[in-house]
Amino acid sequence: MNIQKTAADLLDFISQSTSSFHTVTASETILKKAGFSELLPTKEWHLEKKHAYYTKIYDSSIIAFTINDKPLHNLRIAAAHTDFPCLRIKPAATIEKNKYISLNIEIYGGMILNTWLDRPLSIAGKVVLKSNNVFSPKVNLVDFRKPLLTIPNLAIHMNRKINEGISLNPQKDMLPLFSMTDSSKETNDLIIELLATETACSPEDILSYELTVYPAETGCLLGYNEEFISSHRLDNITSVKACLDGLLTGSRKQGINIIALFDNEEVGSRTKQGAGSFILPHIIERIYDSLGFSHADYLTAIAGGFLLSADVAHALHPNVPEKTDPTNLPLLNHGTAIKIAASQSYANDAEAIGIIKSLCQKHDINYQLFVNRADTKGGSTLGSILSANMPMRSLDIGIPILAMHSARETMGINDQVSITKLIKHFFSE
The missing domain is CATH 3.40.630.10 (Zn peptidases)
Structure with a gap:
């Protein structure tokens, strides 16, 4: 082999x-x-x-x-x-504060939280759409396969003890940054808008979703003799x-x-x-x-x-x-x-x-x-x-x-x- x-x-x-x-x-x-x-x-x-x-x-x-x-x-x-282990996006996920738009998430599995900071992140999962039969909705899989999010660390100048270890609050510290407020128009649920565009449907047709946030970087070989896989x-x-x-x-x-x-x-x-x-x-x-x-x-x-x-x-x-x-x-x-x-x-x-x-x-x-x-x-x-x-x-x-x-x-x-x-x-x- x-x-x-x-x-x-x-x-x-x-x-x-x-x-x-x-x-x-x-x-x-x-x-x-x-x-x-x-x-x-x-x-x-x-x-x-x-x-x-x-x-x-x-x-x-x-x-x-x-x-x-x-x-x-x-x-x-x-x-x-x-x-x-990953982040899962909650329903009604858009959080707008101080012109930043973040996504509301929950933790799935026993992930090491701080390893997810400052990475380019993307989104994949399932979207459920309306159909003529309420017991058989239409299902689409989506995978954006490009960086959409990041979870920014706090600079060492603002937390001089960061290298001594830090406890991260999932509801506060792990919210991915998604966008900025456009003052020229009303901010809607940007995740729904994103999914509607990707699935070529109306936002009103989206009933629910199961969305995973995942690191957008690819895996690679590493080591002096490329004897390791990092992924x-x-x-x-x-x-x-x-x-x-x-x-x-x-x-x-x-x-x-x-x-x-x-x-x-x-x-x-x-x-x-x-x-x-x-x-x-x-x-x-x-x-x-x-x-x-x-x-x-x-x-x-x-x-x-x-x-x-x-x-x-x-x-x-x-x-x-x-x-x-x-x-x-x-x-x-x-x-x-x-x-x-x-x-x-x-x-x-x-x-x-x-x-x-x-x-x-x-x-x-x-x-x-x-x-x-x-x-x-x-x-x-x-x-x-x-x-x-x-x-x-x-x-x-x-x-x-x-x-x-x-x-x-x-x-x-x-x-x-x-x-x-x-x-x-x-x-x-």
């Missing part, structure tokens, strides 16, 4: 994935090109062996699968999430891309392979399109039912299945190494991290760890272990949530990164190859 091409493809995919909706759209484009057929959740399914399918869940989650010979042979699932949304678009590539290159001739890319992980997953819902077990049951298998067959497949939950891990920080566990030291460019937690905030058991270690060793895939320090509470991800609703052997894995939840994160260029190879062989054995 070519390292440079893998990195370039990842950066291109990240550039397209400016909201959960756009991550799903970019994923759908890849799947369609590979010959996958779309299934509508609201229609009856008629599935066939040796075919590949996908279905979208409320536009921000997507589940894709391939049906091989002997579908009951075994079930393999890889999961990741499509969302990322927004490495958490968790790296895993989304690896799941897609692994599914498309997996070569199993038997069983069913599934990838599940969920929204709302950063806010707890407990939504209709999140991993905390029953959407995945319901879809798997529909697959087996459409193929003519019984409910007992479905339960047997779940019990014998294996789930890989792919999300990023914390790498050893070069300036603050004491924050890392003393014996488990994940490094950039040293392979996929197997994530372990006694609390089960990461899904794991000894057999699952052993299986994935053996798979890596068999195919010369670099891997390492990640465990939080005993005095540090780590995050959580999809694995334990999914396996609680769908009891099967499960393991959390992910690429080690620096500055997780910053506006810009850093990873090793080799590690995307490692996780992609792992998921490929997971879908091949």
Whole structure:
């Protein structure tokens, strides 16, 4: 697998994935090109062996699968999430004060607030418009793909203690600057005007929106030997891309392979399109039912299945190494991290760890272990949530990164190859 091409493809995919909706759209484009057929959740399914399918869940989650010979042979699932920490624009967002026009926002997920200051920011998301059927409004996706906003820092002359640390109030300090008042005309809701122009509709036709503010800069390679990738949304678009590539290159001739890319992980997953819902077990049951298998067959497949939950891990920080566990030291460019937690905030058991270690060793895939320090509470991800609703052997894995939840994160260029190879062989054995 070519390292440079893998990195370039990842950066291109990240550039397209400016909201959960756009991550799903970019994923759908890849799947369609590979010959996958779309299934509508609201229609009856008629599935066939040796075919590949996908279905979208409320536009921000997507589940894709391939049906091989002997579908009951075994079930393999890889999961990741499509969302990322960001700012979301509130309704009636325009705030006018002292001739400045700012936007009213709320924080989505556990973002590092000060990393978003003084950056060029853009807007992407979904706009809902009136139609002739009130229960079926028209939906447009928008992505302005140019700098529209910034959140200005306060100059050091006005806060001499700024380098000693500062607490930012999201409702006061994180409002993006959008425009200036034009005294010659009345100021309307500028976001609505912007969206009306972009969607070629009347402002009165806009019913609602879900809009993400995202950094407008592009990702890049960096380092003396270009051994690092610096980009927004490495958490968790790296895993989304690896799941897609692994599914498309997996070569199993038997069983069913599934990838599940969920929204709302950063806010707890407990939504209709999140991993905390029953959407995945319901879809798997529909697959087996459409193929003519019984409910007992479905339960047997779940019990014998294996789930890989792919999300990023914390790498050893070069300036603050004491924050890392003393014996488990994940490094950039040293392979996929197997994530372990006694609390089960990461899904794991000894057999699952052993299986994935053996798979890596068999195919010369670099891997390492990640465990939080005993005095540090780590995050959580999809694995334990999914396996609680769908009891099967499960393991959390992910690429080690620096500055997780910053506006810009850093990873090793080799590690995307490692996780992609792992998921490929997971879908091949």
